[in-house]
Amino acid sequence: MQNSQIAARRAEAVSRGVGVTTQVYAERAENAEIWDVEGRRYIDFAAGIAVVNTGHRHPQVIAAVRDQIDRFTHTCHQVVPYENYVRLAERLNDLVPGNFKKKTVFVTTGAEAVENAVKIARAATNRSAVIAFTGGFHGRTFMGMTLTGKVQPYKVGFGAMMPDVFHVPFPAELHGTSVEDALSVLEKLFKADVDPSRVAAFIIEPVQGEGGFYEVPKAFMLKLREIADQHGILLIADEVQTGFARTGKLFAMEHFGVVADLTTMAKGLGGGFPIAAVTGRADIMDAPGPGGLGGTYGGNPIGIAAGNAVLDVIESENLCERADRLGARLKQRLQSLRETVPQIVDIRGPGFMNAVEFNVPGSGTPDADFTNKVRVRALEKGLILLTCGVYGNVVRFLAPITIQDEVFAEALDILESVLRDCAKGA
CATH class of the missing domain: 3.90.1150.10 (Aspartate Aminotransferase, domain 1)
Incomplete structure (x- = not known):
């Protein structure tokens, strides 16, 4: 062929x-x-x-998946739950940056993790607006592409985007946008377009993926955390592409000395098998009522088995x-x-x-x-x-x-x- x-x-x-x-x-x-x-x-x-x-087909990941296939492949965790889902949640709760009690929900894709992070943030704050950054990529669902700060090819021809999403320039000195420039636009946004008391969350990639692999300047991340705390805004770290040892840390946010309230992850977690997650402060994660989160394939046992094996490999x-x-x-x-x-x-x-x-x-x-x-x-x-x-x-x-x-x-x-x-x- x-x-x-x-x-x-x-x-x-x-x-x-x-x-x-x-x-x-x-x-x-x-x-x-x-x-x-x-x-x-x-x-x-x-x-x-x-x-x-x-790596492709890492022996430990493949062995874990084969063992799971021999047991069962799907029950839907919301119908008949399973222990390895709980175990992987416990591990992520320990590993995601932040010295506070955390909880986790599993879904299937990075875009779905982003969607759920926004849902959780809105439920926890009773606010609707979200602020993202130019050049950022957060998925191809309607909320994901609305948050994405790049028109071609992600938004062309798909009509009106989701409401209450705003973009601020990403601070990239190489392209003429300093930390001060980005913060100035954010300040003007608060004065001209959206009251900060109506903003549920900032969402940012610690290192932009599709946008060009630009790392967030540490000074900007520190200031963003400060502004979020000042106005009761949650900080969502989109670690879908940066997560799981890629940046020299398990999570890229470990480079900044500040922690996010919610962290989205996918890609590297499954080692080739579909799985994604949102991990965050327990009180925030518990804001949606029972049934508000989940999905038929969310936390599929095969992806969960792979995720546990991936964490073992990264450590060993x-x-x-x-x-x-x-x-x-x-x-x-x-x-x-x-x-x-x-x-x-x-x-x-x-x-x-x-x-x-x-x-x-x-x-x-x-x-x-x-x-x-x-x-x-x-x-x-x-x-x-x-x-x-x-x-x-x-x-x-x-x-x-x-x-x-x-x-x-x-x-x-x-x-x-x-x-x-x-x-x-x-």
């Missing part, structure tokens, strides 16, 4: 709204490697968009420390290319949540064409890369944190070769 044959079938059978980055059709995968239906091997620097932080294999080491090696290699590749304008990211941004040399103009050329050339050489950013000029690196040293070294060599060739116009 050929990739091109499946691509032709896909074009006839699947909505064009489901975009794809590559026309590589997976046959099998192991740790940081994928083999397509034609037998070609690729090094995976996407990890299913930060999902398989513990010291993946937070490994993320720091891998990220340092990657950024060092990229730094060594700055003179050779003048398109590089920034190299950033905590832990192993790293990115390189490209501009047209000698200007401040984002270079999306060069960025896409790098992605395409890398794929031709067997390295899967993802782009991101409001201007499409960022390559983000999300390899499994378990990637073998020799495979990582091979990937860095490919990356360097591609960047050098693209910079020369080859």
Whole structure:
């Protein structure tokens, strides 16, 4: 079977709204490697968009899932509950930052976690407004895309967005928005558009994902927490992409010295199996009445089993420390290319949540064409890369944190070769 044959079938059978980055059709995968239906091997620097932080088919995760399949696959936790759901909730309550009593609810996707966090915040505060940030990504449901601070491709053609959602510029110095600028707009928003006493929550990614891997400046996060406390506003940390060792901490909020009231998570929690969660202050989490939260597949036992195994692997294999080491090696290699590749304008990211941004040399103009050329050339050489950013000029690196040293070294060599060739116009 050929990739091109499946691509032709896909074009006839699947909505064009489901975009794809590559026309590589997976046959099998192991740790940081994928083999397509034609037998070609690729090094995976996407990890299913930060999902398989513990690698494709980690033996402990697969063993836990197989054991669960042999017991039962679904009862709906709201009908016949099960112990491992409770155990994973207990573990997240202990691990999510915050020295206070916490509770957890499990759902299926990151967007669903965000939706439920907003529901919980509104129920707990008896307020309706939510403030998000430009460039942020929070999902493709109606509330998720309303919160998302990027029009193309997420909002185009879908009509009116949800009411009572406001956006403030994300503080990114590289694009001319300082911490002071963002805070000034927030202050004006409170004066012109929404009384802070009507705001239920701020929602923010500690490191923006789709928006370009920009880390929230610590000074801004501290001030946001202060403003939230001043006005009785809850702080929601969207850790869907940043969670589970990716940034060198189990959760990215650990870098800031402040804690969120509610934390959303998904992706890396399941190691390739669908599961998402909201964890937060117990009194806030208990605000909705019985039946107000949940879902038929929420906390499916297979995803729960995978989640417990993922936490075991992160701890036993010291993946937070490994993320720091891998990220340092990657950024060092990229730094060594700055003179050779003048398109590089920034190299950033905590832990192993790293990115390189490209501009047209000698200007401040984002270079999306060069960025896409790098992605395409890398794929031709067997390295899967993802782009991101409001201007499409960022390559983000999300390899499994378990990637073998020799495979990582091979990937860095490919990356360097591609960047050098693209910079020369080859």
